[in-house]
Amino acid sequence: MDDRINTLQETLEEITLTLRARKDRGKPADYIPPLAHVSPDHFGIAVALTDNRTFMAGEADLPFSIQSISKVFTLTLALGMHGDALWRRVGREPSGDAFNSIVLLEQEKGIPRNPFINPGALVVADALLARARAPRETIGEILRFLRFIADDDTISADPAVARAEKATGFRNAALANYLHSWGNLRNDPDHVLGVYFHHCAVTMSCLQLARAGLYLANGGRNPATGRSVVSPERARRINALMMTCGHYDGSGDFAYRVGLPGKSGVGGGILAVVPGVASIAVWSPGLNANGNSHLGAEALEMLSHRMGWSVF
Ligand code: GLU
Numbered sequence: 001m002d003d004r005i006n007t008l009q010e011t012l013e014e015i016t017l018t019l020r021a022r023k024d025r026g027k028p029a030d031y032i033p034p035l036a037h038v039s040p041d042h043f044g045i046a047v048a049l050t051d052n053r054t055f056m057a058g059e060a061d062l063p064f065s066i067q068s069i070s071k072v073f074t075l076t077l078a079l080g081m082h083g084d085a086l087w088r089r090v091g092r093e094p095s096g097d098a099f100n101s102i103v104l105l106e107q108e109k110g111i112p113r114n115p116f117i118n119p120g121a122l123v124v125a126d127a128l129l130a131r132a133r134a135p136r137e138t139i140g141e142i143l144r145f146l147r148f149i150a151d152d153d154t155i156s157a158d159p160a161v162a163r164a165e166k167a168t169g170f171r172n173a174a175l176a177n178y179l180h181s182w183g184n185l186r187n188d189p190d191h192v193l194g195v196y197f198h199h200c201a202v203t204m205s206c207l208q209l210a211r212a213g214l215y216l217a218n219g220g221r222n223p224a225t226g227r228s229v230v231s232p233e234r235a236r237r238i239n240a241l242m243m244t245c246g247h248y249d250g251s252g253d254f255a256y257r258v259g260l261p262g263k264s265g266v267g268g269g270i271l272a273v274v275p276g277v278a279s280i281a282v283w284s285p286g287l288n289a290n291g292n293s294h295l296g297a298e299a300l301e302m303l304s305h306r307m308g309w310s311v312f
Contacts, residue, residue: 004307005049012045012057015302019043019284019295020058026286026294029266033164035065038268040286045299046206048279050218056207063203064283065161067265068099070142070199071121072246073212076230076238077145078115078127086127089184090120092241099248099266099291100171102178110182114245116263119175122185125195129187135194142199150204150212151225161201169197206269206281213271213279216242216261239273243311247297250290257301259310264292272300274309 004011020043030036044059078086095113097103105112105119112120125138132138139157146155165172176189176196185192204212214222220235221228230238242261247254254262260280262272268285270293280303284295304310 002308008047008055008307009057011303011306012047012055015299016043016045016057018302019299022295024294025284026288028268028285029287029291031168032161032266033168034158034161035267035285038064038285040284042268043284043295043299044206045280045282045303046210048207048210048214050214050223050277052224054207054210059283060206062283063205063208064269064285065158065200065265065267066202066204066209066269067200067267068116068121069209069263069265069269069271070202071116071124072216072238072242072263072271073146073149074121074124074128074142074199075115075241076234077142078124079234079238080230081131082127086124089127090115090123092245094245094251096249100175102171102175105175105178105182110179110184112179114241116241116245117248118172119179122172122176122179122192122196125199126179126185126187126192129191129195135191135198138195139198142195143202146202146204146212148227149215149222149229150208151222152208152211155202155204155208157198157201158203159201161203162197165197165200166193169193172196200265206283209269209271209281210279213273213281216273217275217277217279219276236275239275242273247292248290250288250292254292254297258297258304259312260300260304261311262300264296266291268293268296270296270300274304275311277309
């Protein structure tokens with residue numbers, strides 16, 4: 001690895017110091033009540049290298065709601081179960097629309113543009129439900145998978161967040177019902193929503209998340225455990241989707257500024273991948289207009305620039 005790794009710890013601390021002082025922090029998501037109460041002052045960042053060293057700064061140990069970052073992991077699991085057949089039900093193109101938009105679904109006959117916007121993730125949740133008897137089993141399977149890839153048995157979902165999402169998730173319920181009307185959900189929409197809300201409600205720290213994402217940086221295999229998660233080709237393709245679709249209608253801007261595959265969540269987290277080198281997780285709860293972490297993206301822009309990590 002390049003010499004700049006020797007100063008990675010200092011770089012992370014400098015970025016943390018700079019961003020902690022910033023007043024323009026964005027606004028935490030308020031449409032999911034428990035997320036609205038999270039202070040925008042939090043900031044954490046963790047980097048897990050493929051040589052198994054980890055570096056962190058700020059509140060990298062504090063668990064937060066990973067929200068849509070979980071969609072990377074449910075996609076990985078669903079591709080493992082269904083292979084390329086999954087692509088008959090969900091596309092691989094950026095949508096250019098908001099994460100919870102219903103607009104394109106009518107024009108495109110119930111086939112969501114990609115697995116990271118909400119309708120796409122609902123189809124993925126439906127695909128995961130296909131082999132289980134009950135939503136609870138599927139949720140258990142997702143948690144087992146997360147614990148396996150992060151090599152950490154403490155990872156769980158926050159039931160209060162899942163309940164709050166169910167209580168306020170009228171748009172997601174509309175999307176699920178609409179998908180069902182097009183024949184692109186095979187299970188009861190309420191069951192699909194139950195699985196979806198629970199995987200969005202998983203809490204993880206930056207450190208846990210960076211470790212969980214390492215398989216994407218390391219050709220599909222977790223270098224810490226030596227266990228294979230996906231083939232190198234599949235890891236490459238998931239990274240391609242993160243690059244093109246991981247930040248909703250802000251994906252182009254993120255690619256331009258950061259130059260790394262990344263996936264955001266409305267909890268203010270972002271997981272980014274430096275192929276062959278590192279998995280990075282950052283958390284700053286204030287969001288920009290596209291629902292992506294405002295200072296999280298900035299931290300990654302600074303880090304990628306200083307380390308020379310852009311893939312371009
Ligand atoms: N659970 C959130 C929702 O469905 C996830 C959105 C996100 O993180 O972007 O609205």
